[in-house]
Amino acid sequence: MKRVVFNQKGGVGKSTITCNLAAIAAHRGRRTLVVDLDPQANSTRYLLGEAAEALEHSLTGFFDQVLNFKLRPLPIEAFIHPTPFERLHVMPADAALEELQAKLESRYKIYKLKEALDGLDFDEIWIDTPPALHFYTRSALIAADACLIPFDCDEFARRALYLLLDNVAEIRADHNAGLAVEGIVVNQFQARASLPQQVVEALRAEGLPVLEPFLSASVRIKESHQAAKPMIHFDPRHKLTGEFERLYEALGAARQPIRQKKRA
Numbered sequence: 001m002k003r004v005v006f007n008q009k010g011g012v013g014k015s016t017i018t019c020n021l022a023a024i025a026a027h028r029g030r031r032t033l034v035v036d037l038d039p040q041a042n043s044t045r046y047l048l049g050e051a052a053e054a055l056e057h058s059l060t061g062f063f064d065q066v067l068n069f070k071l072r073p074l075p076i077e078a079f080i081h082p083t084p085f086e087r088l089h090v091m092p093a094d095a096a097l098e099e100l101q102a103k104l105e106s107r108y109k110i111y112k113l114k115e116a117l118d119g120l121d122f123d124e125i126w127i128d129t130p131p132a133l134h135f136y137t138r139s140a141l142i143a144a145d146a147c148l149i150p151f152d153c154d155e156f157a158r159r160a161l162y163l164l165l166d167n168v169a170e171i172r173a174d175h176n177a178g179l180a181v182e183g184i185v186v187n188q189f190q191a192r193a194s195l196p197q198q199v200v201e202a203l204r205a206e207g208l209p210v211l212e213p214f215l216s217a218s219v220r221i222k223e224s225h226q227a228a229k230p231m232i233h234f235d236p237r238h239k240l241t242g243e244f245e246r247l248y249e250a251l252g253a254a255r256q257p258i259r260q261k262k263r264a
Contacts, residue, residue: 002117002125003182004144008164009157010131012150013187015042016221022126023047023230024248026088030123033080035059035113036093037136043128044092047083049228052092055081060096066112067103076116085233089122097136105135110175114143133167141171146182148211148251151203153189153196158203165208181209182251189214211250213243 005018018034026032036043037059044052062079080089104110117125127140141147147168151157165181172179184203190196191214203210216239224234231241 001123001146002127002144003146003148004127004129004137004140005148005150006129006137006141006164006168007150008131008133008137008167009152009160012131012152012157013185013215014038014131014150015046015128016225017148017150017185017187017215018126018128019043019046020230020232020244021248021251022124023085023088023232024245025124025126026085027232028248029087031087031089031121032124032126033089033091033120033122035091035117035125035127035140037097037140038093038128038130039095039098040130041093041095044090044094046225046228046230047085047088047090048081048092049084055092055094057081058092058094058096060094060100062091062116063097063100063104063109063112066109067100067107076119080120085230101135110135110139110142113139117143138171138175141168141179142175144176145178146180148182149184150187151184152187153199155195155199158199161203161208183209183211185211185247186214188217190217211247213246213250215243215247216240 005014007014022032022034034043034047041052057074057079059079062076065073079091081092082089127144129137129140149164151161168179168181186200200210218240220235220238220240221231224231227234231238231244235241
């Protein structure tokens with residue numbers, strides 16, 4: 001199963017959701033890979049900490065050899081690194097990914113990531129993406145079986161969600177007929193505030209697949225970032241950890257086709 005965590009809006013928790021759900025999968029015995037396509041490399045640092053700075057091979061190297069013919073290219077496995085957590089691996093990002101994006105787009109290497117990931121033997125692959133619709137996010141959506149959309153309960157984010165769903169539908173129609181929107185992950189939810197509840201109910205009223213449980217706002221998640229430990233390892237008894245675990249359990253039952261109402 002290959003999932004992409006995608007939203008064109010920044011700051012909605014893509015890396016946090018990717019790494020925590022992947023860590024739970026690995027903790028439950030699944031051989032799991034995180035693919036970090038964001039040049040900011042937040043997932044890479046979350047899973048590897050300071051060790052991320054010393055890596056010899058990253059996704060920049062993989063895409064560089066996609067662009068430039070090499071007599072003896074490195075196998076895809078050379079770009080996969082173990083993390084400190086059992087059964088959890090990462091294909092790391094770095095800032096140099098940004099420099100390759102335009103060249104990869106112009107030379108239409110859009111299927112190379114799918115081809116590489118299809119040849120790997122993992123139970124689950126989780127793909128983190130940058131907050132933009134360009135070569136890397138399109139590559140991820142083409143490679144994935146399902147898409148999770150982080151959502152931060154803002155009215156502007158709700159309006160932007162419609163464009164995002166249209167973009168996913170276009171990728172499905174043109175490149176990946178099997179791509180499903182597995183659900184919308186409500187992040188940084190404040191249960192005592194009325195606006196988040198109103199926004200979520202508006203999404204449900206339109207037939208959009210809002211997943212439960214919602215992920216609570218907590219300073220503990222920022223502390224887990226600093227410690228370079230996903231919540232299942234950092235604080236396994238915390239409320240937010242339990243929410244991540246229940247969300248992971250809900251994913252198997254969540255793959256329903258989305259129904260979008262016609263918008264004026």
